[in-house]
Amino acid sequence: MKIGIFGGSFDPIHSGHIEVARQAYALLNLDEVWFLPSSKTPLKDRNLTDNEDRKHMISLSIQNIPYFSLCTIEMEREGISYTIDTVLELKRLYPDYDFYWIIGNDQLKQFHLWKEANRICEEVKVVCFNRDYQMSSTKYPIQCLHMKDVCVSSSEIRKGNKLNYLCDGVLDYIYEKRLYVEEFVKSRVKPKRFEHSLSVAKLCSQFAINNGLDEKKAYYAGLFHDIAKSMTVKEMEPWMDILCPENKSYAPAVWHGFVGSEIVDRIFEIHDPQIKNAIYHHVLGTSEDPYAMIVFCADKLDPLRDYDTSYGIGLCNENIYKGFLYECEENRKYLEGK
Numbered sequence: 001m002k003i004g005i006f007g008g009s010f011d012p013i014h015s016g017h018i019e020v021a022r023q024a025y026a027l028l029n030l031d032e033v034w035f036l037p038s039s040k041t042p043l044k045d046r047n048l049t050d051n052e053d054r055k056h057m058i059s060l061s062i063q064n065i066p067y068f069s070l071c072t073i074e075m076e077r078e079g080i081s082y083t084i085d086t087v088l089e090l091k092r093l094y095p096d097y098d099f100y101w102i103i104g105n106d107q108l109k110q111f112h113l114w115k116e117a118n119r120i121c122e123e124v125k126v127v128c129f130n131r132d133y134q135m136s137s138t139k140y141p142i143q144c145l146h147m148k149d150v151c152v153s154s155s156e157i158r159k160g161n162k163l164n165y166l167c168d169g170v171l172d173y174i175y176e177k178r179l180y181v182e183e184f185v186k187s188r189v190k191p192k193r194f195e196h197s198l199s200v201a202k203l204c205s206q207f208a209i210n211n212g213l214d215e216k217k218a219y220y221a222g223l224f225h226d227i228a229k230s231m232t233v234k235e236m237e238p239w240m241d242i243l244c245p246e247n248k249s250y251a252p253a254v255w256h257g258f259v260g261s262e263i264v265d266r267i268f269e270i271h272d273p274q275i276k277n278a279i280y281h282h283v284l285g286t287s288e289d290p291y292a293m294i295v296f297c298a299d300k301l302d303p304l305r306d307y308d309t310s311y312g313i314g315l316c317n318e319n320i321y322k323g324f325l326y327e328c329e330e331n332r333k334y335l336e337g338k
């Protein structure tokens with residue numbers, strides 16, 4: 001049996017990984033490719049997402065490809081995983097198999113840092129694929145193979161970019177398990193705005209729980225409510241022209257709600273109408289849908305604000321409609337006093 005071993009953190013797995021494995025399978029005439037998620041690697045200092053979640057996302061991505069499978073030996077081992085140890089263990093477990101170790105070009109560039117790099121090349125055949133239009137040269141006996149570039153990385157996905165490079169079901173799982181989602185927002189707004197978004201999201205959850213509503217839905221509406229806040233008027237204008245030109249008569253400070261509701265749909269693939277509606281109306285408080293009331297109130301009552309919000313928070317926890325009426329009144333007084 002000729003087996004390709006494709007190691008990585010897969011945090012998360014994306015279609016670039018799948019394409020590498022497909023090409024390795026075809027070009028090397030392999031019988032199978034095994035995806036081998038790492039636990040702790042010596043060359044990455046970031047804390048990895050939970051093993052179970054990374055394994056699950058791999059399983060979702062490879063479930064329809066019969067010659068791909070998941071190999072968890074590194075995750076099962078304690079401590080830092082060195083490739084040489086994994087190679088030797090695989091050879092011990094499967095003495096009759098012929099192993100091909102698959103890497104992408106970024107790994108080739110740092111291959112000299114891998115523990116016992118020479119020995120790895122003696123024990124298994126190492127093959128490398130181009131990445132981001134690059135194929136470096138190497139002093140190691142590594143076979144270089146070419147594939148059509150798929151320019152995506154897990155780190156871009158963790159920041160909420162290129163989400164269309166995730167395989168079917170993975171984005172739903174990410175939202176279900178709340179993986180990376182705070183990072184999606186953090187990478188798009190200023191630090192203070194991020195703190196506020198997180199705080200509002202938590203307050204939205206609290207209001208939802210106390211009012212018998214869907215906690216996750218409220219959390220996401222709160223987390224993303226200011227997603228368009230860092231956009232300039234010039235950046236928002238084309239969105240406004242398409243979405244709601246009639247609302248351009250409002251002050252531009254209000255526009256981020258309208259634009260944000262469309263950004264969560266188109267960029268973050270959150271299509272829930274109540275989440276979109278809550279973001280759309282959060283600045284003006286013009287919807288009485290429960291999630292819209294929650295976000296409107298939580299935005300105003302964020303405990304990080306420089307005034308005491310405890311009375312309003314108490315009202316919203318008791319009954320969101322009561323809290324909303326109170327907040328609308330407070331807001332009206334505030335605007336009149338301006």
Ligand SMILES: Nc1ncnc2c1ncn2[C@@H]1O[C@H](COP(=O)(O)OP(=O)(O)O)[C@@H](O)[C@H]1O
Pocket residue numbers: 007008009010011016017020102103104105106107129130131132150151152153154155
């Ligand atoms: N888009 C891609 N094109 C080619 N190789 C890739 C690509 N993405 C990842 N790889 C390779 O897959 C392996 C695992 O990468 P991993 O660290 O899990 O993902 P990423 O590099 O995207 O954060 C590495 O050998 C890496 O070089």
